[in-house]
Amino acid sequence: MASISLTLNLALVESALQLVPTEIQAHPQIKKYAARRMKRPSEVLLDRTFHHTAMQKLAQKRFRLPVEKMGRPDIVHTTLLQILETPLNWEKHLRVFVHTQDDYVISVNPKIRLPKNYVRFVGLIEQLFANKQVPERGSPLMKLEKGTVQNLIARIQPGQVLGFSIMGQPTLMRTAAKDASEIADPLIFIGGFPRGHFSDDTSRSIHSIFKVDRESLDAWVVAGRFVYDFEWAIGVAQRRIKPEKDGHD
């Protein structure tokens, strides 16, 4: 019954985070956007807010990835903001990975201080795609490698892979967190895309998929709540605050 897992591995998978694909780098909307940011079209992140028209072209060309799920770096940013500055991470019980739609894996150093500003975050990720790590020299705060969901699993060797999706088994989030805390090195998959379900490939590698609400929840809500429930499940939340002792501990 006691919790055995002290480290939660959390991966945003199939995240809508990628550079502008070659196929639309010459599109006027992309060229103008890149010029304004003083970068080459090949160096900027795809962003639906700014590249909607160009992305329609991509859809027409039947691009190899699901275009309606692409170009949302904000999902990764908002989710990371919600889980990195938490007691769970401060106490080294959290390891965070971002797997992307075109099979890159970003390993996030728990010590990172993520830019709170979205524009800065986008700049940092562009740097990461250019240099494979940030900062360019010294101990990396983020590292980028080629890798599939299966590679990530092989690397972490989790006791089980758990996932969250509206297509899953109805389960209270707190129960899922408690269960996860009783697995050795649990690995949690949360979709880093706007709507819909995991790909078949990803689904097949998940042991249990949970649905924690009637409606689809944003990735950052699921991640934030799960990290919080996991803190409780392993006692971090309670240990850090002692209500009876005037705060001296």
Added chain:
Amino acid sequence: MASISLTLNLALVESALQLVPTEIQAHPQIKKYAARRMKRPSEVLLDRTFHHTAMQKLAQKRFRLPVEKMGRPDIVHTTLLQILETPLNWEKHLRVFVHTQDDYVISVNPKIRLPKNYVRFVGLIEQLFANKQVPERGSPLMKLEKGTVQNLIARIQPGQVLGFSIMGQPTLMRTAAKDASEIADPLIFIGGFPRGHFSDDTSRSIHSIFKVDRESLDAWVVAGRFVYDFEWAIGVAQRRIKPEKDGHD
């Protein structure tokens, strides 16, 4: 013991959200920024990421507001993202307000679909400051009025005002949420600024101030967790998912 409050009033107070002050509208950094966005310097939101140099001038001039706590619209954005698309809000148990450092109060319609993209959010808030409501015509999704923290309290008439701050009484967040659910129309204050404590004026209007972790937590982490704990306290989380029934309810 049963919960009596079905509606949580949550206010981000003294939020670092304001238009560029008159005193620095002629600063080259501001003029260039506004021109690039095809707006007047008086129409753009102050943003530390882009206006750092100009803000240093403001600090030297001993501006009437705490400059180190200004120019962070991202705090309001990230926090709203974390609490608006939640079961608590979907079930109409949440009312959200944003009070700003220079005493404006934004009332947020629970039906709003907030822009997920930061750049879009900034544009929307600039529109709100220009027109006092968005959209300009019809039922407002956000409304802006002059108002102090005291005005907000007079309007909501809460049973109690509770606040979160590192200077508060050590309390488990879950306990605070349970307590809040037993108050008629509780009003929660969370600081919408980067660091530090509420102003003396604000502190005086709060009945109980809670410290829920050893370290200072970001506004969006506190707000997200409290909304979640409040959902549990009033039974929303549990009611929406029935683990035993294969999800048919």
